[in-house]
Amino acid sequence: MVHLAGKVCIVTGATRGIGRGIALQLAESGAKVYITGRTLEPRKGSSLGGSLRETASEAEARGGTCVPIQCDHTSEKDVERLFEIVKNENDGQLDILVNNAYAAINAIFSSLGTSFYEFPPTLWDDTNNVGLRNHYICSVYAARLMVPRKKGLIVNVSSVGGLQYLFNVPYGIGKDACDRMAADCGAELRKHNVAFVSLWPGPVATENVIDTIQTNIESGRNDDREVPKGYADKDMLPTFKICETTEFAGKCIAGLGSDPNIMAMSGKVVTTFDLGRKYKLQDAHGHVPIDMCSLKFALQHSGHTWLASITPSFIQVPKWLMWLSANRFY
Structure with missing residues (x-):
């Protein structure tokens, strides 16, 4: 059912993973979706794939509209240019921003099991520049478009790592701050009827996660200093393959974007499982993902x-x- 027709969205970091899944679901729901990432064209020899053109082509094959914008989210000039394009092409309209861009996967896996003081302080920047910092900058530019129109929704893709220790110190701090950003920005935006939520997906079978588990199994690594507990266990592979797909979060955000009572959730942390239950959603395989x-x-x-x-x-x-x-x- 098309229920976001006429809406304009931005999904950052949409070349693959959760960002790609969110973009596909928003486009399939009728929205015009601007997608960002560093990789515009398909990369030769990449087993994981991942480019803006590929995401846009898949959206179009489903009858949706995705507009790829190459953007380095470490560059504020690139981010400013992104929002200028959206503003100029849509008469200032922006309905949904999804802050998903994240460049710390390699940094996370390289630092597992190692204390924060054993790594260079630059691990903070590797983890939170394209993430926490960029989420804030994008939210500033998005709010400047949404506030005059007195409507809009901003979503930070966060995780349970904001509540308890997970992966490493900069990761947890960044995710906790993403949740707090939703609360504090939501407080200031409430009088303008603009909602801001922090979304916690459950375990998601992204291309990177599946590839990492498979690689660890094949190499025989099962050292807690190298990979998280269970990530080198062959029994974890089928578990991740039946948990959330990368598109379930997109179905949840499409539900949020069409919810007339969205302001009741503004400033809050919401989980994909709870939203799936609220909007009676099923994942791509016809199942309801596990409740974390x-x-x-x-x-x-x-x-x-x-x-x-x-x-x-x-x-x-x-x-x-x-x-x-x-x-x-x-």
Whole structure:
């Protein structure tokens, strides 16, 4: 069902992974979607693929419209040019911005199991320049278009790493700040009827994740200093292949973009599972992805696989208990 017809969107970092999936779903829902990334044309010899042209071609094959804009999100001039193009081509209209661009995958995997003080301080920039910093800059330019029109939605793609330790120190700080950005920007934008949310996808079977697991299996690596627990385990491959696809987050954002009560969620963290349940969504394989707030998920990812196997998936860990587990007050 086309329910974003006439809307103008920007999805940053849409050459592959979650960004590509979000762009495809927004375009399929009827929106005109501007997509950004560093790679405009298909790369020869790349097993993972990933270019703006490929994403745009797939969107068009589904009957949607994607406009590729090559953009280096470390460059504020490139970002400013992106928003000028969108403004000029659409009479100042921008309805949805999805802050997804992220360039830290290699930095994350290279630093796993190593303490922050053992790496150069530049690990911070590698992790958060195209991410936290760029999300803020894009949000500034987006708000300048949305506020005069008194409507719009900004989404930061974040993760549970903003609540508890995950991967490395700069990663957690960056994701926590993305959540706080949604809260604080949402507070200032509320009077202008512009919503800002932070989206937590669950485990997602991106091309990079699947490729990393497969590579680690083939190389026989299972060292916690090299890969996360379970990422070199052959049993994890089928698990990731049946979790969220890269397009489920896109279905959720399409739902947010057409929700008449979106302001009730502004400033909040929302999960893909909760949005899927709210909007009655199914993933590409016809299943509902696992709830990362479920007891089953918590047991599985804390190493209690046997207990997880006999625990019903509908038993949830209350969100207030999750927040208390990260309580920072003495």
